Amino acid sequence: MTALNGYGEVPAYSTVYHENGKLSYSFNASGTYTITFQIDPDNKLNESDTGNNTASTTITILPADLVPTMITTTQVTYVNVGKPVTFTCGIRNHGGVGTSAFNVK
Incomplete structure (x- = not known):
């Protein structure tokens, strides 16, 4: 350049x-x-x-450096058997460049 x-x-x-x-x-x-x-x-x-x-x-x-952050749920601590529970995990990039799409497991 x-x-x-x-x-x-x-x-x-x-x-x-x-x-x-x-x-x-x-x-x-x-x-x-x-x-x-x-x-x-x-x-x-x-x-x-x-x-x-x-x-x-x-x-x-610096390359991307993805770190999972706090896991949250909107449900209460106790859930009945057979009822779905939704969890959300934040992802922070400590690196110097953004990422393309990726999977979370």
């Missing part, structure tokens, strides 16, 4: 943070990814050192 955003001027010996220096991205799969920002990718600026125009960081997107 490449995002090209214009950037305003940066005064000498200064650091500037600007909206165009942000990148928002939604990862569709778990794994480890390297995010790299490259400044002046077209070499349009006259710089003393173009070897320092990239910065990278690594991010890990």
Whole structure:
């Protein structure tokens, strides 16, 4: 993925943070990814050192991690023989990505 955003001027010996220096991205799969920002990718600026125009960081997107939570029932604690009882179990995803459909047993 490449995002090209214009950037305003940066005064000498200064650091500037600007909206165009942000990148928002939604990862569709778990794994480890390297995010790299490259400044002046077209070499349009006259710089003393173009070897320092990239910065990278690594991010890990956690897989889904499903955990059953509290089991509840709308019926009272005691039920007569032969009468149906309905239970409900909550499911919490502690992971970093959503899941597709799955079965509960």
